[in-house]
Amino acid sequence: MNPQTWLEEHGDALYRYALLRVHNETEAQDLVQETFLAALKNRQTFSQQSATRTWLIGILKHKIIDLTRRQFHESPIDEDLASEDHLLDDFFNEKGHWISPPTAWNNPEKSLENTHFWQILHQCVQHLPPKFAYLFTLKELNDVTNEKICKELELSATNLWVMLFRTRLQLRQCLEIHWLGQKGGS
Amino acid sequence: MLSCKKVSLLVVQSQELPLRFSQKMSVGIHLLICRGCRAFKKQMTFLQHFIKRTDNDDFVDVNLPKQAKERIKQTLLNHF
Incomplete structure (x- = not known):
């Protein structure tokens, strides 16, 4: 060695x-x-x-x-995102319906071959509010359990799920617009 | 009848946790009639599958830049 x-x-x-x-x-x-x-x-x-x-x-x-x-x-707490009750307001109306429903992606596997998926994903992660980006990082280490994440970040399990959910919603929207070039969301 | 908000949260959770039977049923029925949530579910599966590929680092074609390598080498030599 x-x-x-x-x-x-x-x-x-x-x-x-x-x-x-x-x-x-x-x-x-x-x-x-x-x-x-x-x-x-x-x-x-x-x-x-x-x-x-x-x-x-x-x-x-x-x-x-x-x-x-x-x-x-x-990282500072984003005022708009401080309240869990409003964390999903950008995506769902008060009745819980999609404000802008996801539309099917055409051939995402094919797009994966000829575009820089990772670069776009990086950009999309960088555009997340800081706390969400850091959570995403921990999560994608795969072998860090949710229990451990909750403990390390001082979050409740419900807290964690809502944050993870919002992260997915936002990444989904970002990829749709910047990677697949589809006219996405609001 | 579950809302799209509830169903899509369950879709995200189901990637990690088994849903209860009643939840599975409610989600299944909702997905049958809701195109938006169906698209969402498909995209979540896609996203998870490709993020998992980070475990295979050959997938990404980047190397440690020369300058950084040199800098790290000097630091290591100073500590050796």
């Missing part, structure tokens, strides 16, 4: 992993650096049984969770 070759062997993979989740290049680069530094400091504890890549990704994942949790708590 040679820390000097880590960067060459694993740098790109760690960067991709981070970038796909934090949606910000500078932050992703910093995370990669912090991961290597932490790995360097703890290289005695590294067990050869786990592959170096897996070990490094594990450290990176913790770094992403820490960063995201901090950002979530530090």
Whole structure:
């Protein structure tokens, strides 16, 4: 095991992993650096049984969770979104009907091949209100359970679901407009 | 009869949690008659499927920029 070759062997993979989740290049680069530094400091504890890549990704994942949790708590609360009762008002009327019903996407799989789906998704995530973007990041780490997210972010389960729901609604709308070029929503 | 708001929330939840039988029934009936919610459900499945592909990092064609790599290398050497 040679820390000097880590960067060459694993740098790109760690960067991709981070970038796909934090949606910000500078932050992703910093995370990669912090991961290597932490790995360097703890290289005695590294067990050869786990592959170096897996070990490094594990450290990176913790770094992403820490960063995201901090950002979530530090980001200001958007006045309009502070009240859970009104969180879905942009999408549903008082009777619970769609204000602008989703229309079927034509051939999304095909569009996926010839457009930069990920770039658009990144842009759409960046356009979410900060707290929602950070929640999305935590959620997409996959192995962070809802219970853990609620605990880390000090949210109730209902809270969490409404926020996740709004995130999906907003991403859906953003993708429809910017990726598929369909005339979406309001 | 459930509203679109309620049904689409259940659709999002059902991607992670099993719904109760009665919920499944109500959602199923609503989807039969509501084109908007049907489109929504399809799109959520699509979205989830493709976001899951982030686990395969080869899917994205980006590398650590040279400058960043050099910077990180220097930092690591200073700490080695």
